[in-house]
Amino acid sequence: MKKLITILLLCFGVQVIAQNEAPKGLKVGDTAPEFVVTDYAGNKIMLSEMLKKGKVVMTFYRGAWCPYCNKYMSELQTNVAKFAEKGVSVIAVTPETNEFVKEMIDKTKASFSVVYDEHRTIMTDYKVLYELNDELKGKFKTYGIDLNKRNGFNDNVLPVPATYVIGKNGKIEFVHFDPNYSIRAKMEDVMGSL
Numbered sequence: 582m583k584k585l586i587t588i589l590l591l592c593f594g595v596q597v598i599a600q601n602e603a604p605k606g607l608k609v610g611d612t613a614p615e616f617v618v619t620d621y622a623g624n625k626i627m628l629s630e631m632l633k634k635g636k637v638v639m640t641f642y643r644g645a646w647c648p649y650c651n652k653y654m655s656e657l658q659t660n661v662a663k664f665a666e667k668g669v670s671v672i673a674v675t676p677e678t679n680e681f682v683k684e685m686i687d688k689t690k691a692s693f694s695v696v697y698d699e700h701r702t703i704m705t706d707y708k709v710l711y712e713l714n715d716e717l718k719g720k721f722k723t724y725g726i727d728l729n730k731r732n733g734f735n736d737n738v739l740p741v742p743a744t745y746v747i748g749k750n751g752k753i754e755f756v757h758f759d760p761n762y763s764i765r766a767k768m769e770d771v772m773g774s775l
Contacts (some may be wrong), residue, residue, distance in 0.1 A: 604711045604741050606758035613639075613747040614706035620694040621682045626672065628747070635668030636754070636775060637747040641709050641740035643762065644677045645685035646726050650742060653765045654689040660768055661693055667775050674698050674707075676740065678733045701738060709740040709758070746774045 607613070617627045631637050640657065642650040657671055664671055671693035675682060682695050696703070704710035713721065713728070718737055721728055729735045744766040746755035755774035757766030 604760075605708050606741065606743050606756060607707055607745065607753050609753055609756055611753045613637075613745065613751050613753055614703075616703050616706070618696050618698075618703070620672075620696050621679055621686065622694070624694065626694055626696065629751070631670045631672070632747065632749050632751060634670060636670075636749060638664060638669055638671045638744065638771060639674065639707075639747060640672075640742070640744040640766075641674050641704060641707070642685075642742055643739045644675060644726075644728075644731055645681045645688060646731065647762070649763050649765065651685060651688050653742070654685060654691050656765075656768055657693065658689055658691050660772070663772065664775075669775055670694070672696060674703050674740070676701065676704065676728075676732045676738055678731065681731050699733065701736075704738075704740045707743070707745070709743045710738055711741065713737045713739065744771060746771060 613628060615628050617625070620626050628637065640653070642654060644650060654673060657673070661671055673691070673693065673695045675695065676698055679697050682697055685691065686695065698704050701710055728737050728739070732738070741758060741760050742762055742765060743756070743758040745753050748754045755771065757770070
């Protein structure tokens with residue numbers, strides 16, 4: 582009986598740890614965490630300053646190696662003028678170094694701010710960061726994707742490709758958070774939330 586209780590406690594403990602490790606994303610109504618970073622173009626970006634001008638569409642993308650990410654960055658670029666007409670700024674956050682941010686910009690012609698989240702602070706604060714398990718690490722190697730090289734660290738992390746609309750008051754007004762990397766926020770839904 583004592584052994585059964587110990588096994589149950591171990592299983593429960595592992596389950597809790599696993600649940601704590603899974604990214605949850607922020608929710609509508611949450612306050613968007615402040616950040617101060619330098620984007621790819623060398624501009625100092627401060628969320629609170631961006632919000633003085635209007636709402637912010639913020640998206641997290643996995644990397645230039647990801648065709649779904651490149652497609653989504655292209656969609657954002659196609660709509661960047663419509664966002665600007667509404668006084669909305671767009672920012673994309675990635676774990677990839679600026680060398681690979683340039684690769685994405687070359688592919689998609691993105692003209693909005695793109696940020697290399699070098700210290701993983703933004704991804705952590707927005708609750709989108711996760712570490713690849715051994716099976717996924719193996720798949721990435723099979724496909725020739727060296728995340729450690731592309732991300733500049735040996736941490737094998739990626740963000741859930743989430744999109745947030747942040748209101749001028751700093752509150753999250755729209756969330757698209759789906760661990761299925763192939764499903765992204767629809768532009769009409771993002772536009773409709775503005």
